[in-house]
Amino acid sequence: MILAGEMRAGTPGLPWLVFLHGFSGDRREWQRVGAQLPDHPQLYLDLPGHGGSQDMAVTGFSDVSQLLSNTLLSYNILNYWLVGYSLGGRVAMFHACQQPQGLAGLIVEGGHPGLRDASEREARSRSDQRWAQRFRDEPLTSVFLEWYQQPVFASLTDAQRDELVTLRSQNNGATLAAMLEATSLAVQPDLRAALSASNIPFHYVYGERDEKFAALAAELHAERHVIPNAGHNAHRDNPAAVAASLAQILRLRTKDIL
Numbered sequence: 001m002i003l004a005g006e007m008r009a010g011t012p013g014l015p016w017l018v019f020l021h022g023f024s025g026d027r028r029e030w031q032r033v034g035a036q037l038p039d040h041p042q043l044y045l046d047l048p049g050h051g052g053s054q055d056m057a058v059t060g061f062s063d064v065s066q067l068l069s070n071t072l073l074s075y076n077i078l079n080y081w082l083v084g085y086s087l088g089g090r091v092a093m094f095h096a097c098q099q100p101q102g103l104a105g106l107i108v109e110g111g112h113p114g115l116r117d118a119s120e121r122e123a124r125s126r127s128d129q130r131w132a133q134r135f136r137d138e139p140l141t142s143v144f145l146e147w148y149q150q151p152v153f154a155s156l157t158d159a160q161r162d163e164l165v166t167l168r169s170q171n172n173g174a175t176l177a178a179m180l181e182a183t184s185l186a187v188q189p190d191l192r193a194a195l196s197a198s199n200i201p202f203h204y205v206y207g208e209r210d211e212k213f214a215a216l217a218a219e220l221h222a223e224r225h226v227i228p229n230a231g232h233n234a235h236r237d238n239p240a241a242v243a244a245s246l247a248q249i250l251r252l253r254t255k256d257i258l
């Protein structure tokens with residue numbers, strides 16, 4: 001079984017860019033940024049419970065990481081950078097910590113490396129269970145109206161929130177709930193030590209208005225890239241700046257390939 005996705009051809013020999021969206025997103029999430037990096041071949045995936053992978057159920061991070069490896073193999077992708085936003089960033093960091101063959105680099109935007117404290121995990125588990133139940137039982141528009149009132153989305157304008165509620169309500173509540181539970185931050189290992197021990201190039205991108213993830217970025221052994229005029233979803237708020245950041249990262253790393 002492989003994840004649904006969409007590929008774009010590029011210059012042979014350049015590493016692939018494999019994009020992973022966030023919770024309630026889909027393969028379209030990164031395409032405005034990817035379109036500004038046309039030299040690299042690109043793969044935009046739908047995570048389990050989302051988009052074309054809606055009917056895929058997983059038990060946890062290892063499942064998702066194995067699905068990702070199977071998918072890359074099926075596309076014969078042997079040299080790639082992983083680019084993940086939020087939930088997609090958490091999946092990307094977990095995958096990178098499995099030391100997969102062919103991973104050339106890791107770019108995370110606003111992904112949480114993991115909770116350290118048992119009481120934080122318990123609190124997060126209760127919170128995510130509540131959200132999951134709401135995604136199962138209530139109209140998605142009303143759940144997402146409150147979802148985007150969470151502090152991490154404080155930078156959103158009312159117009160941006162309304163746009164996101166409409167877009168995200170195209171999902172299936174039951175499959176979102178299942179993915180939220182299976183990959184909850186409460187069950188994610190704390191990846192800090194494994195990331196710091198890894199020799200994979202690791203870059204962390206975050207919006208200048210995303211205080212929570214700016215602070216988390218400072219805890220990581222990653223090169224940090226702050227995106228102006230952007231909040232948690234930096235690539236949505238300022239796609240040109242995120243694309244420029246990715247281009248600079250990739251140019252430095254791939255200048256010897258061609």
Ligand SMILES: C=C(O[C@H]1C=C[C@H](C(=O)CCC(=O)O)[C@@H](C(=O)O)[C@@H]1O)C(=O)O
Pocket residue numbers: 022023024025085086087088090112150152233
């Ligand atoms: C509320 C927090 O965490 C949730 C918010 C962001 C993550 C995400 O993927 C957002 C996608 C979007 O709506 O743009 C999500 C995740 O990582 O799974 C978190 O559950 C928070 O304060 O960390």
